[in-house]
Amino acid sequence: AMIVAVFHYFYSVCFDEVQPFMWSLVCITTRNAEQRAAVESEVNWLWRCGAIRSERVIVVEDPCPDLGSGGSSLNALLVVTEHLCAQRGFSVLTEEVLLDSRILILHSGREYAMNRCGSAFMYLGSDTLTKEGIRVPRSLFVLQLSQLTTLAARFSYGIWICGSDAFWQVEGDIEVTSATKNEDHSLVVFTFNADASLATSSGVYRLNERCDVVGIDYCTTKYESCAKVPLVLTVIYMPVDTATTFLSLHSVYPLSSCTYYGIDNGSPGLQLSIFFDFILAAANGIKEEDFVNKGSPPLDERSMKARQILFDRFSNSDTHACFLNISKYHYFQPADEENAIKFWNISTGNERKNAKEIKNHIFLPALEDPSYSALSLEKCFELNRTHIFNKWLEEVGDVLREDRNYELMPIFHSMCLAGDQSSSVPLHLIDFLHRVAAEDGSFRVTDRALSSVADVLGLLSKRRGGLRSGPAANPAFAPALRLLQNETTIRDGIEAMYNELSNWLLTPEKLIRAARHYEAAAQIFTRRNVTQFCIKQLPILRYHSGHKRVVRACCACRVDIAGGWTDTPPITMQIEHTAVVNMAVTIDGRKPVECEIHPSVTTSGVFVKELDLCLSTPEQILDLSDKPSLPGSLICATILASGLVGPKDTSLGEAFRRFFDSDIIGIEISTYSSLPHGSGLGTSSILAATILAALWTLMGVSFNTNNIHHAVLLIEQYLTTGGGWQDQVGGATGGLKISHFSRQTEEILSEQLECDEHFVHEIESKLLLIYTGRTRLAKNLLQEVVRSWFSRDHHITETLHSLANNAEAAAKLIRRCIFPVAEVEQYYKDKKKMAPGSEPVFVRNLIEELRISGFIEVAWLAGAGGGGFLY
Template sequence: METSVVVRGSPSTLARMEQPKGVDWTVIILTCQYKDSVHVFQRELEVRQKWEQIPPGTLLLAVEDPETRVGSGGATLNALLVAAEHLSARAGFTVVTSDVLHSARILILHMGRDFPFDDCGRAFTCLPVEKPQAPVEAVVCNLDCLLDIMSHRLGPGSPPGVWVCSTDMLLSVPPNPGISWDNFRGARVIALPGSTAYARNHGVYLTDSQGFVLDIYYQGTEAEIQRCARPDGRVPLVSGVTFFSVETAEHLLATHVSPPLDACTYMGLDSGARPVQLSLFFDILLCMARNVNRENFLVGQPPEMGQGDSDVAGYLQAARAELWRELRDQPLTMAYVPDGSYSYMTSSASEFLCSLTFPGAPRARVVHSQVEELQLLGAGSSVVSCLLEGPVQLGAGSVLQHCHLQGPVHIGPGCLVSGLDTAQCEALRGLELHDLVLQGHHVQLHGAPGRVFTLVGCLDSWERQGTGTYLNMSWSEFFQKTGVRALGPQDLLWMLHPQEDGGKALRAWRACWRLSWEQLQPCLDRAATLASRRDLFFRQALRKVRHVLEARQDLSLRPLIRAAVREGCPGPLLATLDHVAAGAGDPGVAARALACVADVLGCMAEGQGGLRSGPAANPGWMRPFSYLECGDLAGGVHALAQERDKWLSRPALLVRAARHYEGAGQILIRQAVLSARQFVSTEPAEQPAPGQWVVAECPARVDFSGGWSDTPPLAYELGGAVLGLAVRVDGRRPIGARARRIPEPELWLAVGPRQDKMALKIVCWSLDDLQDYCQPHAPGALLKATFICAGIVHVGSKLSLREQLLHAFGGGFELHTWSELPHGSGLGTSSILAGAALAALQRAAGRVVGTEALIHAVLHLEQVLTTGGGWQDQVGGLMPGIKVGRSRAQLPLKVEVEEITVPEGFVQKLSDHLLLVYTGKTRLARNLLQDVLRSWYARVPAVVQNAHSLVQHTEECAKAFRQGSLPLLGQCLTSYWEQKKLMAPGCEPLAVRRMMDVLAPHVHGQSLAGAGGGGFLYLLTKEPRQKEALEAVLAKTEGLGNYSVHLVEVDTQGLSLQLLGGETST
């Protein structure tokens, strides 16, 4: 799994697989310059904790630097003090004690200085990357990438201590950087490779052969840089990442009470100490470097110190002397990551653009954005968190961020445009920007909120004497064009009024209130900026929701749902889902939208309130359900939303509401599946005499590949393909039904073993006795539904049951079903039983149903019964031999069956090598089914990919049958079982896993039948006729429970119907 950021235009891949467990941070601190930004960045840390980027128990602290220019070293010391103080208080101490550091894992992230291209600094600069496997959908900032690198790449394996990481660079680190922490002590710096040319403007480490740091050079000479070069010619760059062991961190913390270092902390400043500026690398770390002597160290001047700071040199010498005393004996080592990369985020617009674009890429990178006319985006450009309506043209190599634009707008090549909305589009009409940076800023001016817009050239150099440029032209040319004479290089910012027409624009611009960049920074409203970005993100997200659902895309909306709920704004999302569901012309789209509503409600419950699976028949929801049953989709969705509003107050109600939304989705699935009725037809036949039994007998079925793909809605949204075998168990066809006419105008039902003595017997005298036909657990429900689906009884008729039966048939019917298989066997019993019952009953009524029509009739029956379910069971048990059933990704739902031709003698060979083992565990298919449908509607990526694999695997399995290869079929079975486990986690009980492990050496392959979870295990043995041998193997294994081994053979007959003589009625 790779998570990296974009560096120098290289595309990056993020988190394709599940994240390994990261560092369980004790404290994460984010340091920032401005006091009024602390609460803003504190919230950003807390949001990331909600997003599961940060462990739930981590203490989060946004800490203001004591002074705006204390340097990276001063900010580190102050942050360490604040962390120790909070941990000391949490541990019950009344004073700061370094003991609390001994088991702590602390991460300090420095915001650093202002950044001209993002008002919230380099840490919150958004990058054109996505994390498709992240639990919560969000724009990815540099901070997020660095958190991931520290938590999952550099941090794991390190001992307790303090990590310090700058946020002013773009890093890429491989998943396993190969850092050894054996016998580590002291401090360690992380170095990444760079060219000698790049190193001329950056810091590099000089080390010895054992990795000890000898010196640190900043903007070193050619000779110094070459001295640091590795064998491949690259040099170890200062990356901004450092680790302090607990011992070293304690030594550093001890300096906070020693003048003048106390002035680096808020405690010292609160005590009146004079501020001091310290560099983390060239003050704190440099004193540990082996080649540095005390005299040179004390008089040196760190790069962070400006030219005007020479008057504090003496003050700094005293601070350095104290650092030398505390830290000199601590070893400093370097960990070099040769496969990583580092890029400092400079103030150069062209360099910044380069890091966000993709030179040579054939198309634009569009991230968390909705773009109506994608073809207008130039190659290699990037669009992040934008909403682009109409013709918005973006030139090659340009970047759009946080913009809501309505075309026509033309942004040429080489531009960075950020923070604009529709109000500014009019001002851009008819213009084509080239190589410009145009930004909208949220500000507070004299306490009032406002917007400010800045425009600079990507190639500008404002302060260069003589050759300085602005808007990519020389100052003299700029003055000539604008008529401005006294404009200084800092006064380049004006209020933009887009309603001004072009003729007045220049005069308006000249009259505008101007601020310098320096004056602007304290006025920036970072809370408003981040709130505006969040608002735009969710606006485009709602468009995405509509598009994904209406275009039937296989994209998961769950991360977006979590984002909306955790940000406290599920209302607009629910409204959007209602709108899509109500207006959908396709029941599949509407059902998925309702399933998404259920996911929103479940997410709002935050894991409380009970299990998602459960009953969905509360009287309050019956009115909306009735609208849906009648086909009034818009009315049903509206009524559902009205009822939903009553169920939002607490988790238990939210979960129950979610169940009812899933129930509403089931109604739409039923309506879609009922389209299969058009493929059900009967032919008239001679009616058997009253009392004459029609007996239907069927084999069971074993699924060899593709199961779950036949389950609605997958069967008609993805398209299904299942390879199944009709099988006899211990030489018998275990499933059957018999029906006959009786003179009494009644329905006599019997459910149970083939011999009537133990059967459950039910007599229906009236239509009221049939009303529970749609309650699967009601006695005789399947048999009652059979009479309704066969058209023998109409429950909505004004005629009584007696009148209907006498009028159409001159009497009633007796129907008896049986199965010799245990409940929950996984061999397709209930669906095959429904087929047998329908076939026998129709024949008793004087009609003949073809097998393919019967397959669709069972689909209809199971929807009427409300059990749902797919078509593979009836295909497997009603059709003979080895076959593949298929359904296309369309409605009406139609199943087509292909018989698989195998080599001569292979059917017998297969029967000799097949065995069934009853595991003694009853499976709970209903809950498994609900979980799978929930995952499918959510388009969980792993489930979608696995569903496609199931269909493809079926065709491969068919080839193995045609070849007659048992080893290949064994591989198919093994793969199939893995696919089933991916589809329905929890379908492999521990006792079954133990049984499969014991049997593994003796089989080519094995799988639980059907959905799994229990029932029958079927085996393809390496040797023929292995029943007794495997019984002996299992007998030696403890803890397997009440299992049994059964012979199995391929049935080449399928459903059989037979007319027998009359018998005494039950």
């Protein structure tokens, strides 16, 4: 039984699970060494971007001029086979490597009159995303490769040969009949029902009733009376057996003269057409004498001998024509201005009368600069890429300036990968982002622009420099960061960051460390924006109204039900819709977070009892308030937010005299929490709210929960930890509530969800908190989410919309006294999308066991996840 089970497992893995199609090797042929160098740079970039779904990519130069498509294909197949043999450890050429290989040979074609890079690499005016989410320009090469990859996935192992002298586009899904995939076919060629007028400039297949090829006509008027003809597409599929036979020709004279073997043995080159020599030899019913002895122009003895060998090897082949549903087709000859206009009209459906009208859509550099034709081919490719990158930078600038909800990482990733060929490309991108960051006088987009620089640096490190999250207080960046904190010196700060960055570009480790400092720079602007709207919601301080009594405050913790993460700055201030549903709960009948403050007439300064920490100067409080990893930092940040001590105070005595009688010279603060650190129940924010409430009460300040909500958000900005507003809203405001951030009024709005006592009792009797025993690193999770938000990662933006909408749905059910089980399940799924890996395996297993056993309706980790409590 075990053996059978194992067999079924491996069978399902091997056969039932469809694996993404991948070429074994893609080979691009070029006519000469100059073209090879230029094309190699281009295709290597596209391969790294994921546009070429292949294990390997090589560029093969024809061994001599005028080989023709057949000669170039045979030489390419020889070189490809040698590469595969070497890769697999063979010391001699062996055809066995073809048995399990999918190989594409793509001919890069001729130069195009107005773009020397050729029609294959002409930019078609739009872009596409690879499966890796990287943007690449949509060229004929990329379009054809995508269609060929989809087509080849319908066939078994073998060799594919494709030309680039024509543009063709399949409409809808690519479908292949079972008759076409019949493994008995020796060859499969591809065609489509084309307008008969194209027969005068292209090839037409002659087919029998079974769609077998019986001949080829070229540039003929014989089909003028027909409506449609089976036009030749320069696409061929050779199953392994046929490919092996084709490969064997490399050692047969005079066909060996098509390969570098023959050339290196001193033989002159031989021109061979893939269609009129090879395919025609394999056509059904072709007469030997007609094929071997007749040709245009007249054949010499060597060519006739070559044709005889081809006929002998392939005349018994079964060559089948497969019809594709081609919606658009264009042949790039003759390569003149009229041809370019015709191509544009066909490819887009937008009619243009002259090439000047299309120059902004497809890139035809020779139209604008006649000297382009005199440039080296490598320089022409570079010019094409520069045109594309400049267009992308314009788009990046518009997205940042208008703060569009648009993902920029695909562009950044592509340009960084182009840096492998030219380091100036990512440097130009970095320079551009700094200019955008500094150009806006209000600096409203500076945070996203600087965060984009951090993303670029992270990409340049190629994941070899460590984790993106880490310390960001290196003395080398400190002067620049200080300048950014002052509104009058922001431009100087951006320039200082840029100047310092030049010292951090040489190693992956330094790139990552620099990226952390750029994220810290972006956080400065987030803190400034949060501070501005929070200060508007603080209570009015009344001097000399403090008292001498001991103050005690306690607070509930919060259970998040839906919408978490939409409360997190800067997301909450920039996203269109925020909504959080949570509730305040006691633990075992007790509010778990407490604070007690004793005013002192004998001990000066601020004494924190649990930490045995004495703060005697304002400088100590200021210095500790932004170091969240050090004990006492939360209390120091809360003291600053309360207004008890200000940055301009020269002594604590001066600060205390503003609020208390002269005999109060210090305070003693005691805090208590029955919850463990990293519980996920919002403990640190709720502790800050509790300390703040106690301080304001001691100071004689009149305040409400709205003041608390905003002041705690301010405290977290002082701490530099970030964090959202749902914790303090959930704990400080009792009961069940739904809360939003209003972009219009720039404030947190909370609405109580009224429900009857029976529903409340049901929740109290059924809700169970289980401590997982693992603390979570909320700050690291938060940094990753904010990072993804700044880059507008589409997975994050979609999930945030889902979170907010789901919270609204949960609130509607609660108003009807129905606990939103399905909505909570969706909330937990969305939380795990926001922070992948935040659910420990043992927690997942525990939830599953509890569900299978029938003990629970729903379970979810508290807060951001990663540990803490399980509801």
